[in-house]
Amino acid sequence: xxxxxxxxxxxxxxxxxxxxxxxxxxxDGELFARGVLFGVVGIFAVMQVAVQAVYFLHLxxxxxxxxxxxxxxxxxxxxLIIIVGSLWIMQNLNYNMxxxxxxxxxxxxxxxxxx
Amino acid sequence: MSQSATAVVAHSKETFGFWLYLMTDCLVFxxxxxxxxxxxxxxxxxxxxxxxxxxxxVLTETMVLLASSFAxxxxxxxxxxxxxxxxxxxxxxxxxxxxxxxGMELWEFTVLYQxxxxxxxxxxxxxxxxxxxxxxxxILTGLIWLAALMGHALKHDLSNxxxxxxxxxxxxxxxxxxxxxxxxxxxxxMGVV
Numbered sequence: 001x002x003x004x005x006x007x008x009x010x011x012x013x014x015x016x017x018x019x020x021x022x023x024x025x026x027x028d029g030e031l032f033a034r035g036v037l038f039g040v041v042g043i044f045a046v047m048q049v050a051v052q053a054v055y056f057l058h059l060x061x062x063x064x065x066x067x068x069x070x071x072x073x074x075x076x077x078x079x080l081i082i083i084v085g086s087l088w089i090m091q092n093l094n095y096n097m098x099x100x101x102x103x104x105x106x107x108x109x110x111x112x113x114x115x
Numbered sequence: 116m117s118q119s120a121t122a123v124v125a126h127s128k129e130t131f132g133f134w135l136y137l138m139t140d141c142l143v144f145x146x147x148x149x150x151x152x153x154x155x156x157x158x159x160x161x162x163x164x165x166x167x168x169x170x171x172x173v174l175t176e177t178m179v180l181l182a183s184s185f186a187x188x189x190x191x192x193x194x195x196x197x198x199x200x201x202x203x204x205x206x207x208x209x210x211x212x213x214x215x216x217x218g219m220e221l222w223e224f225t226v227l228y229q230x231x232x233x234x235x236x237x238x239x240x241x242x243x244x245x246x247x248x249x250x251x252x253x254i255l256t257g258l259i260w261l262a263a264l265m266g267h268a269l270k271h272d273l274s275n276x277x278x279x280x281x282x283x284x285x286x287x288x289x290x291x292x293x294x295x296x297x298x299x300x301x302x303x304x305m306g307v308v
Contacts, residue, residue, distance in 0.1 A: 003188035010181055018174050021304050038305055045300035049293050056188055056289040068134045075138035079145035086149035
């Protein structure tokens with residue numbers, strides 16, 4: 001039944017992700033780049049979430065569960081805003097707080113120079 | 116409306132309400148994830164993920180939790196087919212596997228504590244314990260809920276109300292496994308390279 005298929009797919013995706021990490025580590029990053037690893041492992045995770053959502057949580061395009069679907073989509077949207085937004089803001093902050101940038105900003109924008 | 120029609124509407128509103136709760140819980144984890152993502156490299160010169168994470172251990176944990184998610188699905192199938200004894204056995208399997216998972220996680224935390232890699236040492240460790248610890252607390256709460264459900268099922272026949280509650284528990288449990296997928300990917304798999 002659906003639970004068994006979902007289980008097998010999830011196991012496959014999980015093991016696949018772990019194998020990729022092992023392959024990367026044993027080849028010392030020669031087989032593929034770290035960015036590629038993160039990308040593919042990330043895609044496996046998204047796929048597994050989708051598999052479990054459909055097979056375990058029974059999320060479907062059924063008319064009767066329309067509002068459940070909308071609630072999930074909205075929550076995912078808010079979650080993405082929180083996560084992507086935090087990463088973006090903090091990266092920007094870290095960049096602008098580097099010593100070269102702070103002294104340059106202070107002298108150009110505020111007219112403050114170090115003694 | 117007839118009695119059973121209102122019951123159907125009431126139950127579908129209640130189910131929707133439970134989904135809304137689940138989505139708010141999802142946002143709690145989203146903020147913990149965002150925090151971890153921002154702070155993962157703030158290791159304060161102490162340990163990094165690569166130093167403290169064991170992939171075989173986490174793979175085992177993951178398989179255990181996945182199996183428990185499958186088991187609770189089987190319990191729901193049995194409940195809907197009014198097969199009380201198989202349902203109880205599947206619920207017991209869910210609880211056992213969940214307890215094994217929690218035990219493994221507690222062991223992992225204990226080892227970290229004994230080696231001095233605790234949440235006060237770095238922002239990375241803080242956010243790690245915050246995220247994974249919260250997930251563990253959810254598992255613990257789920258196990259307590261499961262015990263209550265099983266206690267009730269042992270003493271009473273399977274009513275529609277009881278089946279509803281078992282369904283809600285299964286949604287909660289599946290949701291925790293979904294969160295764990297994200298945790299083992301982002302924290303462990305990406306943290307170890």
